[in-house]
Amino acid sequence: MPKIEILDQQTIDKIAAGEVIERPSSVVKELVENAIDAKASAITVEIKEGGISFIRITDNGCGMEAEQVPLAFLRHSTSKIRNVEDLLTVSSLGFRGEALSSIAAVAQVELITKTVSDFSGVRYVIEGGKEKSSEEIGAPEGTTFLVRNLFYNTPARKKFLKTPQTEAGYIGDLVERLALSHPEISFKLIVNNQPKLHTSGNSNLKEVIYHIYGRDIAANLIEVQGENECFSIQGFIGKPLISRGNRNFENYFINGRYIKSGLIAKCIEEGYKSFVMQHKYPFTVLHISINGSLLDVNVHPTKMELRFSNGEEIYQFLTQLIREAINRNELVYQVSLEREQEEKARHKQEKKERMGSGRKAPEPFEAKRLQAVKQSIRKDSPYEPKYEKPAADFPQTEPVSQTEPALQEPSGQMAPELAAEEIMFGPSPHKTAAQPKPPAETKKQPPKLLEEASRKAHKIIGQLFDTYWLVEFDSQLYIIDQHAAHEKVLYERTLAALKQKEFTSQVIYPPILLTLNMQEESLLKKYMPYFQKLGYEIEHFGGKEYSVTAVPGNLFGLNGQELVIEILDSLADFHGRETPQMITEKIASMSCKAAVKGNQSISRPEVEALIGELLTLENPYHCPHGRPTIISMTKYELEKKFKRVL
C-alpha cells in the first residue's frame, strides 16, 4: 500500500466542488443566490451551450471591494455568518462559503465587480483554482461573473452532463423558480442570444406566475394568506382543475429559498385531498416565512433541504389553510364549449410572446455595462445610474384580451377573482402583507348552488341518459352526475359512521363465494381487520375458497363477488407506506363505487334528497376518486353557442 499523504489543496477543492457543483444549473443557482444576497434588484443570466461553455450572471447588487475578491474564492470564506450561532438567524441564501471556490476549482472564471463607494472596479480571473490576473477596471456598480468551460479539468464529471438542450432546460426551470421566489427582483434569462424570460421585478407574484405559466394557470388561482406567531404563508394555489401529472408544479419557498420538502409537499397534497384525482398534483406558489430559529438550513451542501423543529404545527396550519381556500371557491367545473381549441391556439401564441420572439429583445445589461465602461474611461466620471426596469418591455402593453369569455364571465363564480386587470395588476403580495385585506369571505361571492338558501331557487329540469340531472340555477345550467354524487354521499356517510364507530354490517344470504389466488389470499389476510372494521365478514371456506357472509350495512345494492377481488387487486398496488386511514378510505371508496353501480333510475324526490345531502358535505364537488360530481355551463356560454352574443 502506498504511503498516506494529505491531498494538495487543488485536489481537495476539486473533490469538494463535486458536492456543490453538479451541473451548469448548480453554478447558476449559486451565483444567482449570491446576487440576491447582494441585494440586487435586477439579475441577468445568459448561457450558451446549456451553460457548459458559457454562463454570464450580471447583477446590480452591492459588489465586492477589490481586496476582498481573492478571499471570496477561498473555501469556507463568507461575509454572511461569523460563527455557528449565526446559523440560527441567517437570512441570506448563502452561508457556507463554498460556492465560489467550488466553481473556480472546476471552471474558468472571470469576475468584474465594483461597490458603490469605490471609484473603480476590479477584473479578476481565476482558472482551476489558480489566480490568473487581477486588474483595476472601470465598471458600473454590481457584479458580473463569467464562467467558461465547466468541468474542463474534471473530464469524469463532464461525461455525466446531459445534452446542452437538457442542461439549458434545467437552467430555465431554475431561473423560473428563482423569479417566483423573488418577485421583487427583475430576472432575465438569455439562452444562445435569445431572451427566454424577463420578469419586471414589480413584486407582483401573480404577474410572475402569468409570465411563466401563462394565462390558463393565472386565470385559475386562489389567493392564500395566513399567519401565526411562528410563520406566515402567502401566495397562490391552483384550482383543482389545473392539476398536473407530477409534482413539478408544487412550488414553495421558505424564507425566499427554493427547497424540496416532503413535509410541505404532504401538507399541500393533504389540503387538496379529494379535490384532485389520484396521481394528479396541484399547482402552488407559496411563500412561507418561518422564524429562523425553528429551521435548520444546514442539512446539505446544496441547501435544497431543510429541517423543521415544529413540523406538526406547520402541517396542521398549511393543510387547513389550503383546504379552506379551496372550499371558499365553489369548485363546479365550468364547461366552455369552444374553450379547448381556442385555448390551445392562444397557449401557443402566448408561449411565443413569453419567450420573447416577435418582441424587441431587451437590451442586455452587458451592453449597458460596456457602454458605462467606455464612458467612464472617456469622461472620467464612471458611474452610470443603476439598471432601470424595462417597463415598456413587460406585457402591460398587451393586457389580457377583452374578448376572452373565460376571463370576462359576466356571471358565475369565476368573476370576482378573474378580472383581467387583477391578473395583470393585482395587489402585490408584499403590499397585502403590510395592510391586511379583509378575509376573502367578505368579498361578494355569487350564490352557490349547494347552499341551503339556494335550494328554493333550484329548478330541476329532468334526467338525461339515465345518469345526469339537469338543474337550472342563477343563470347557469348545472349537470349533476347522479352516480358520482351518489357515490360521494355514500362515501361520506361511510366515513362518518366509521368515525362514530357505528358501522353496521348486513348479513347476505346466500353468502358470496370467492376463489382467491395466492397473492389475493395473502392480501386478504393482511387487510382483513380493515374489511372487518367496515362491516365485511369474510370467512375461510377451505382451500382457496372464501365466503363473504356480510357487507357494510348502508351500502345497499352492493355486489360483493367481483368487488372484493377488485379491492384486493387495487390493494396490491400499495407499497406498504400507507397509513391505516388511507387503507380504510380505499376500501370504503371502492365499496361505495360498487354500491351505486346497480341503481340506475331514481325519482325526482330522490334527486332532491341527494342534493340535500350533497350540500351538507365538505367537498361535494368531487367523488372520492376525484372526478367531478357537478359541472356547469353559463347562460352566456349557451348564448354564445347560438350566436346570440358574440
Ligand SMILES: Nc1ncnc2c1ncn2[C@@H]1O[C@H](COP(=O)(O)OP(=O)(O)O)[C@@H](O)[C@H]1O
Ligand atoms: N454577486 C455578488 N455580489 C457581492 N458579493 C458577492 C457576490 N458573490 C459572492 N459574493 C461574496 O463572496 C462571498 C463568497 O461567496 P460564496 O462562495 O457563494 O459563499 P456564501 O454565499 O456562502 O457566503 C460571499 O459571502 C459574498 O461576500
Ligand SMILES: [Mg+2]
Ligand atoms: Mg453563495
